[in-house]
Amino acid sequence: MLQYVDLPLISSKYKCLNCFLFLFPIFISIHLGSFAGFTWSKKSVTSTMEKSWMLWTFVKRWLLALASWSWSLCRICLLPLIVTFHLYGGIMLLILIFVSIAGILYKFQDVLLYFPEQPSSSRLYVPMPTGIPHENIFIKTKDGVLLNLILLRYTGDNAAYSPTIIYFHGNAGNIGHRLPNALLMLVNLKVNLILVDYRGYGKSEGEASEEGLYLDSEAVLDYVMTRSDLDKTKIFLFGRSLGGAVAIHLASENSHRISAIVVENTFLSIPYMASTLFSFFPMRYLPLWCYKNKFLSYRKISQCRMPSLFISGLSDQLIPPVMMKQLYELSPARTKRLAIFPDGTHNDTWQCQGYFTALEQFIKEVIKSHSPEEMAKTSSNVTII
Structure with a gap:
């Protein structure tokens, strides 16, 4: 379900700059999250490399969590993003809108595939056989x-x-x-x-x-x-x-x-x-x-x-x-x-x-x-x- 967030009024001098500063970290997080899932080629195993790998694993998890949060925020802010794009335009805003829509559709796939509550009583009542072992x-x-x-x-x-x-x-x-x-x-x-x-x-x-x-x-x-x-x-x-x-x-x-x-x-x-x-x-x-x-x-x-x-x-x-x-x-x-x-x-x-x-x-x-x-x-x- 979409939640609508009102955008604050911004003076004409700093409107575009503030929008850019607000949206740029989200955009970067999404891209980092997208690439963080790629498998990195294995290198020679040394103690230094093992430590670096452990550090990277921690950073990767953090980036994935940040990307997930940013993606969720983009989906929540889809309407403000569309309004902002309508007022000011910009390639970055357009990309964020497409990413937001993709995120919504990605999450919505479960709704299109699984119907555990049809009919409506399916999660409450499961008929049992009678007279059968x-x-x-x-x-x-x-x-x-x-x-x-x-x-x-x-x-x-x-x-x-x-x-x-x-x-x-x-x-x-x-x-x-x-x-x-x-x-x-x-x-x-x-x-x-x-x-x-x-x-x-x-x-x-x-x-x-x-x-x-x-x-x-x-x-x-x-x-x-x-x-x-x-x-x-x-x-x-x-x-x-x-x-x-x-x-x-x-x-x-x-x-x-x-x-x-x-x-x-x-x-x-x-x-x-x-x-x-x-x-x-x-x-x-x-x-x-x-x-x-x-x-x-x-x-x-x-x-x-x-x-x-x-x-x-x-x-x-x-x-x-x-x-x-x-x-x-x-x-x-x-x-x-x-x-x-x-x-x-x-x-x-x-x-x-x-x-x-x-x-x-x-x-x-x-x-x-x-x-x-x-x-x-x-x-x-x-x-x-």
């Missing part, structure tokens, strides 16, 4: 954030050997809103499910961010590995929309612990989504550092060699279905499948006929492929329609 769990991430999970237990035949699916949901609501989908997975697929509320969602603490969501996913996987009652050799990741990007990242960093991944109606990256949704000229050429959240799935999928299922609803009006096909083509997995549902929308593809059949077939194929003779029979590039 389940656990309401709280775990801590490496940075101390408390997360809320729901574990749905399969209690049928051979329950001890059932696969476990870690379920990463989309960018709105909470895990309780995914229970109808999850319960059908439980019944049709005969699996355990762990539903994850990211930081800032549902009853989880904190505030959502790309790095934060990655830490959340790591914490959940670490927790699953501590459970003696879950088969650690059959861990599947499922992610829909934003959750697909989280699942791909987690799989790319933990290929030795993940049996397979399933992603549904997800995107190549946030920059690709931005250029699709806002197709006017400048968006297509913005460098990556302009994006606070990137979620570069198109890069990370190259590290996911485990069996992969890509589910695409061709009636998705939010994320272009072609992105799912491109992720499928970029995947290096020997066993990869593309399940296409012509009537599938962004959130409701799971209600299409044949959806759970495709999932069940894939899971059975992955479990069978653990035997050497079955792995030799596995063919790649097979499409399920």
Whole structure:
């Protein structure tokens, strides 16, 4: 929210000079802060250099803090900057205005991506399953954030050997809103499910961010590995929309612990989504550092060699279905499948006929492929329609 600061009246003789003296330190701080993040080349290590490096680290932190403060001040003073530029002009003021607008847009990206309060009760009330064996769990991430999970237990035949699916949901609501989908997975697929509320969602603490969501996913996987009652050799990741990007990242960093991944109606990256949704000229050429959240799935999928299922609803009006096909083509997995549902929308593809059949077939194929003779029979590039 912008705060408006009144500019003091200045005598005509010193107007421009005072404006310059007031704004110049801010401008310098911003530029110092911009360049302070660059990695400096390593030099020979001596005791003198080590001391100099420690001093520079301290100075760099101070400059970054000063730059952050100056950037915040510029955003707060955007209206006065515009008024001053209108009255007196000047390249420096114009640059400061652009920097202020960039700062506002940079901060505003979270508002455009994360919707933990839609619907409005999502942070207050998380529906729980009734009549189904389940656990309401709280775990801590490496940075101390408390997360809320729901574990749905399969209690049928051979329950001890059932696969476990870690379920990463989309960018709105909470895990309780995914229970109808999850319960059908439980019944049709005969699996355990762990539903994850990211930081800032549902009853989880904190505030959502790309790095934060990655830490959340790591914490959940670490927790699953501590459970003696879950088969650690059959861990599947499922992610829909934003959750697909989280699942791909987690799989790319933990290929030795993940049996397979399933992603549904997800995107190549946030920059690709931005250029699709806002197709006017400048968006297509913005460098990556302009994006606070990137979620570069198109890069990370190259590290996911485990069996992969890509589910695409061709009636998705939010994320272009072609992105799912491109992720499928970029995947290096020997066993990869593309399940296409012509009537599938962004959130409701799971209600299409044949959806759970495709999932069940894939899971059975992955479990069978653990035997050497079955792995030799596995063919790649097979499409399920």
